[in-house]
Amino acid sequence: MPASTNPFDGSARNWDQRRMSVQLAEVENLLLPLLVLNDQQHWLDFGSGTGLLSVPLAARVGRVTALDTSANMLEVLDEKGVSNIETHNQNVFAGLPCDYDGVVSCMALH
Template identity: 30%
Template sequence: MTNVFNQLAKTYDTPQRQALAETILTEIRPDFAEASDKTLLDYGGGTGLLSLPLASLVKEVELLDLSEEMSHLAQEKATIAGLENFTSFQGDLLGEQPALTPPDIVLMSLVLLHIPDTKEILTALYQQLTPGGQLILVDFDTNPLVSHPKVHSGFDQGQLQELLQAIGFTHIKSHTFHTADHLFMNQPASMFHLRATKPAIV
């Protein structure tokens, strides 16, 4: 998987992916209305299509991606843009990882579908978050038209909410916000936006 994304890195920011990123940004920007003192972890953030535009809304951004080429390109883009609060790392929470600042917000957009063990990665993100921290998750709704050995065919929002609750998250809310043709594996599909909170220490 890493090699595939290394090969894609230089040509990843297509007009279609940029347009989709804008759709997602329009949806999630309100989540950052009061985040000027927060640290954001963009997990699986690729070339920074989402977190680079969000950098002005938070105190610090750390992007973590398995692909060395993707993370390197994101850092190049941040340097060119003069963003001093943006750092990109190559790594994985389920394997060897760099020393990250405990994030107040974790963003994971169109990444969960690539990770075989959903519970394992969501638990790892829960453990990374600061008490009172927020998980922002964007992914595809369950799609019977999609079948691939290395990709989940979307997620049932209700089942995902139950899993997050079992892990320890609270105040879990989600809704479908975008539907389009050729959206997921070239099939008609819809995307959802989910928010969940790690309880603050009492």
């Protein structure tokens, strides 16, 4: 298997422990209750990484599609075992459904 060229693959295992990630998770936990969410909704997390936003969102909606360019970040997310999160390793919307009830993104633009 060729070495990954994605710069985030190397930091995936420790991503959730980074100070910035912990601080952002705290902010997200304050903001999510302000959204009108229900278990019938399907949300897209664009640039989901390890799921810092996908996981708490999945607890409040029916389904989350997590999209990221880093296979290793998505592997960490998959290991969290959240059954209503579907991961996709790609950077474009080609082939994905377009019927989302909402789109979220955190740290996708570095």
